[in-house]
Amino acid sequence: MPSLSYYLHKFSHLRTDRTGGWTAATRGQAPHKPILLLSVLDLFAQGRITANLIEITPELGELFASYWSKVMPLERRGNLALPFFHLRSSGFWHLLPQPGQEAALQTTHQVDTLNQLGRLTLGARLDDDLFQLLETTESRNALRTTLVQTYFAPELHSNLLALGEINLQTFVYSQHLIEQARKQVMETPGEDDAYQPAVRDQGFRKAVVRIYDHRCAFCGVRMLTTDGHTAVDAAHIIPWSRSHETVNFTVDDPHNGMALCGLCHWTFDQGLLGVSARYLVLLSGELRITQNVPGHLQTLDGRSIIGPAEKALWPHVEALVWHHQNVFRPG
Numbered sequence: 264m265p266s267l268s269y270y271l272h273k274f275s276h277l278r279t280d281r282t283g284g285w286t287a288a289t290r291g292q293a294p295h296k297p298i299l300l301l302s303v304l305d306l307f308a309q310g311r312i313t314a315n316l317i318e319i320t321p322e323l324g325e326l327f328a329s330y331w332s333k334v335m336p337l338e339r340r341g342n343l344a345l346p347f348f349h350l351r352s353s354g355f356w357h358l359l360p361q362p363g364q365e366a367a368l369q370t371t372h373q374v375d376t377l378n379q380l381g382r383l384t385l386g387a388r389l390d391d392d393l394f395q396l397l398e399t400t401e402s403r404n405a406l407r408t409t410l411v412q413t414y415f416a417p418e419l420h421s422n423l424l425a426l427g428e429i430n431l432q433t434f435v436y437s438q439h440l441i442e443q444a445r446k447q448v449m450e451t452p453g454e455d456d457a458y459q460p461a462v463r464d465q466g467f468r469k470a471v472v473r474i475y476d477h478r479c480a481f482c483g484v485r486m487l488t489t490d491g492h493t494a495v496d497a498a499h500i501i502p503w504s505r506s507h508e509t510v511n512f513t514v515d516d517p518h519n520g521m522a523l524c525g526l527c528h529w530t531f532d533q534g535l536l537g538v539s540a541r542y543l544v545l546l547s548g549e550l551r552i553t554q555n556v557p558g559h560l561q562t563l564d565g566r567s568i569i570g571p572a573e574k575a576l577w578p579h580v581e582a583l584v585w586h587h588q589n590v591f592r593p594g
């Protein structure tokens with residue numbers, strides 16, 4: 264049975280592109296594969312991979328984007344599809360074809376988009392030995408350290424290791440917020456809470472976008488770009504600045520949030536869209552008479568929001584009523 268040292272060797276000898284004008288930050292090599300593997304290690308640390316199948320999910324995409332932004336300048340976009348496909352040359356990463364795509368996958372040599380990848384594969388299966396190793400913290404830490412030290416400049420090492428820890432703590436905090444919401448417990452985070460500010464900021468967002476499955480509650484858009492960004496963000500129904508007005512819950516309670524895309528978020532914050540106590544989208548009169556409003560916004564009028572699969576996590580009616588009374592413009 265291959266041991267940890269076998270995979271440490273594999274992880275430190277990935278085939279990477281050296282011709283793309285890569286800088287010293289990534290030791291003159293493309294960082295795609297090490298960043299994908301760091302992201303996969305994070306998913307294991309969060310307990311999010313329970314079967315031996317790595318899928319192309321918004322969570323994986325966002326982790327990939329978080330590492331990428333630490334090491335690459337803004338103008339150089341990442342592409343998650345490339346390492347996901349090309350890691351098959353490593354010997355431990357096995358692409359599983361979509362039914363009927365077995366031959367197509369065999370003969371494909373280049374994949375540029377997540378759509379193309381999704382049409383060809385269900386995801387990737389790891390060597391069973393590697394899968395077992397990744398379930399233990401010790402092996403994950405050893406593999407993580409090897410990736411960071413092999414593929415990145417020394418000045419980035421501590422930042423990259425710290426990011427793994429922040430990604431984990433953010434997940435733990437978001438999970439905590441969701442569990443409290445399920446139990447309808449109100450609990451204000453106290454001074455003694457160990458969560459860092461960066462973790463607190465991201466925790467609410469992570470919790471809300473996860474329970475809405477990364478889909479906009481109003482228009483339904485659900486999208487992952489090749490560089491790992493999704494269309495939605497977490498909107499507070501009662502904003503932070505008015506948090507003293509929340510009574511039976513805290514502002515970072517997922518019941519006080521909805522996943523919304525950029526345009527729907529802005530329109531909601533401006534009071535041009537609202538939500539009734541029966542979860543129907545309300546259109547402000549101002550939106551009806553304004554020119555140049557994208558047509559799809561007007562079609563939302565009277566439609567039910569697209570809430571979380573778990574009914575217990577839908578927005579609190581009190582928060583929606585507050586928004587209706589304080590922000591919404593009936594027009």
Ligand SMILES: [Zn+2]
Nearest residue numbers: 479482524527
């Ligand atoms: Zn939207």
